[in-house]
Amino acid sequence: MARRPLPRILTNSAPLARMAHSASLARSREFARSAADSASDVFHPLITIGRGLRRLGAAGRGRWADTPKDQRGPLAFFVAACVLVVWLVPYGPLLALIGVMGAGAWAGRERTPVVTGPSEAETERLRALYEALVPYLSAEGDPSPLYAHGGDWERAFAEYAFDDSGRLERLQLKYPAYFTDGEDRSRVRIEQVLYAKAGRGREYRFAWDELANQLTLTVLDALPTDIAAQRFVTSPGETVLGFTDPDSVQRTLPVTGGEETRDAPPVVWRTGQRSTEPHLLVLGQPGTGATTLLRSIALQALQHGDVLIIDGSGTGEYGCLVGRPGVLGVESGLAGALATLEWASHETERRLIAGNRARQAGGAAPDDTRRPLWIIADRPTALSHIAVAEERDDPQRWLQVPLRHGRAAQVTVVVADQFETAELLSDPVRAHTKARVVLGPATAEEVRAVLGAPPHTTPPAQVPPGRGYARLGNAPVLRLQVPATPDPLDDATGQAHREAVTALLPEHTVPADGSGPGEPVSGGKRVDVGKAVAAGPSVRAEGAEADDGPAAAAAAPEAKESGSTAEPVGASTRVRTDKGGEPRVIKGSVEAVRTEG
Secondary structure, three states: OOOOOOOHHHHOOHHHHHHHOOHHHHHHHHHHHHHHHHHHHHOHHHHHHHHHHHHHHHHHHHHHHHOOHHHHHHHHHHHHHHHHHHHHOOOHHHHHHHHHHHHHHHHOOOOOOOOOOOOHHHHHHHHHHHHHHHHHHOOOOOOOOOOOOOOOHHHHEEEEEEOOOOOEEEEEEEOOOOOOOOOHHHHHHHHHHHHHHHOOOOEEEEEEEOOOOEEEEEEEOOOOOOEEOOOOOOOOOEEEEEEOOOOOOOOOEEEEEOOEEEEEOEEEEEOOOOOOOOOEEEEEOOOOOHHHHHHHHHHHHOOOOEEEEEEOOOOOOOHHHOOOOOEEEEEOOHHHHHHHHHHHHHHHHHHHHHHHHHHHOOOOOOHHHHOOEEEEEEOHHHHHHHHHHOOOOOHHHHHHHHHHHOOOOOEEEEEEEEHHHHHHOOHHHHHHOOEEEEEOOOOHHHHHHHHOOOOOEOOOOOOOOOEEEEEEOOOOOEEEEOOEOOOOOOOOOOHHHHHHHHHHOOOOOOOOOOOOOOOOEEOOEEOOHHHOOOOOOOOOOOOOHHHOHHHHHHHHHHHHHOOOOOOOOOOOEEEEEOOOOOEEEEEOOHHHHHOOO
């Protein structure tokens, strides 16, 4: 029998394709999709409640399954008692139904899935960091190595965090107990690897926990550079060197930065008789802010004491302090520096003798021995070089007595110099300056050589002026940013900084009778400075013996007995330098000294 051919509509797919793409079928699909979306919106609360009731039921069954068999009876009795109480309470079933519906709606809500764990890029970064540490934190023969090529990095990295840009922000890693974490060389090697792999251009802090065999890496924010010179809220004997990280100190000070007032963590240096670090040494590269720090210290010291400045560089950076009350002198020449420092040495001896005699007599120390005296020497090695060329005494020799006995005599010495000439500093300067500051770019070895300990942070990519490290005695090494205190007489100083520094300067004092700066008034009688002999502080100016006081008279025999060739002078002595560079010693009252221009 011959087969009949199938109808053409069944063998040809073109009509079916036309039907599938017909406009009526497309409208039907759109209508069905809209109806489904509308139904989903209408029944969404019921769907949510149903999903929540299902979750609550699953949680109840799991709780019943986890309950021991000996406790299921009391639990069932407790549930039945609760149901009975709800049934007997007026409107109890209705309230119970509302409560169950609310619990179901809350349990069935759609929750945004929380992304846990690092992303793929972050995982690759952590794995690369782990592989880089393997050669340094692994050892042959370890049966269960924590670090191994192709190992599990999640075992080694306990905590980690990334910022919004995907860069590592915090990392806490474990290391084997046999790692030599007590050696600085081993630590530095690990820190260099982490610094390279975590990303350069940022500052990192490394906190080693030898007890738990853990190392924590933290990214540090840049220290603020908008804090200018201002009156800091400190007590007498406290000096603000700069500002550091909030978690490094336990104190904050209100400061004005820009147009806002905020609290900032300071690095406070304490001086006086009870200070363990009575003297300060500052080292740095040229232009890194050492003179700025000394100028800031001088402005703070003038609030409660007198200041004596030796400008070895001779650039006039301290010209704004000339003629100010409390500024006993600003010397930049060798002759003036020698005479001034010699007077400071004898003044320290006089204070010690006067204080000792007062204590032996059972009384308080004289007032002129309790007022702080600050000796600020900027680049004294430059003057030492000139002194060697001229075959004269080294000015640093006269710093030996203030450095050794300055704490008891209320005398503080601050020395600043450069790395290139640091070897020219005398042994007393190096031995008695326990407070240290390093400014500018410096390697870890240089910082360790000056501060006695390496910094626990990496160097910044860009070092602003006044940026460095500070260490007070045996305290930890702190990051430091010196407040901006430029020279107000410099044309490059901005108007805002010039006004800030000028506001801190004491007002110029002019004698009431119009006497010149070289003619201070003492005891109602003008001192003839023209008769002063330029031979050093051992020569007295005529007409000033009446103002020596009993303390200076009593100190003179003691100094003579000690073998000193120069006659000690009292606190009222003023050392100045004339235009020819020769020193002149003027004896007069303290007020006359302060009013001298």
